[in-house]
Amino acid sequence: MDLDDTLLAARAERVDEDVYAWFGSLLAAGVRVAILSNGDKDRVAAVAAKAGVPAVAMAGKPFAHAFRRGLRLLGELPRERVAMLGDQLFTDVLGAKRAGLTAVLVTPLSPGKLPHTRLARLLERWVLRER
Template sequence: MSVMWKRFYPALRIKYLTDLKPDDFHARGVKGVLLDLDNTLVEWGQVEVSPKTLAWVEEMKKSGLKMCIVSNALEERVKVVGKKLGIPWVSQGIKPRKTPYRKALALLETTPGETATVGDQLFTDVWGGNRMALFTVWMTPLSTKELFFTRIARRLERFVAKQLRKKGIISE
């Protein structure tokens, strides 16, 4: 596989956000975790946070991890979820650009080497995190409901995932 594909390699692949435990981060020296909003923390277009996700965020915070939402979504919805979770946020991020990640790192006062990012999309979350040399975690989307353009990107994402599986980079 060419070097071009490496930008899409997640450091870790998970099914559910709640599969991650504080030790998964602490063992890697991670002090801050950046979280995507849509289909990672909440279903696409929603603001309701599940009790499991609320409990997970609290567990992470109690373990000493700093957390921040980094989303391409509009400010108002990101703000609502951020306030519910008691964590800062960066909205309208235009991921995979570096700017939203830099803003989040400044909010958390962490360096790229001590920060992870978790999201459901290879072409925004994983690629953006890899551009910043973050520990990248790619998860299965919470829902199949999403923007039209995201549905198109998912087709290409499936192709890339197939290539990553062939190379043994991811297992599922």
């Protein structure tokens, strides 16, 4: 799972307790979960520790090495059994598809805090527009 604008808004300080409860449900059901974020280490580590899941920060999505690191955290599951959840088409979805994973694009929780994220959102809307 991506972190920023997927599990919490990019400018938010805390993840909702409902999200942690959801993590708990997933883990209890035997679903392996890891956070794969391009965000900074402290922010990612705090959420991962509270959620009880491993994480890669400053991952470098959409590049393949990021997804290899994430897959390692999941215990090298077959790629057809792994889904990436994220809010960005050109990092989360593109990287996941190139890695042979299922990609789940979620609606972003905020417009994004970084200029390049805001630009990417414009391009995403153009790519995803109904034809």
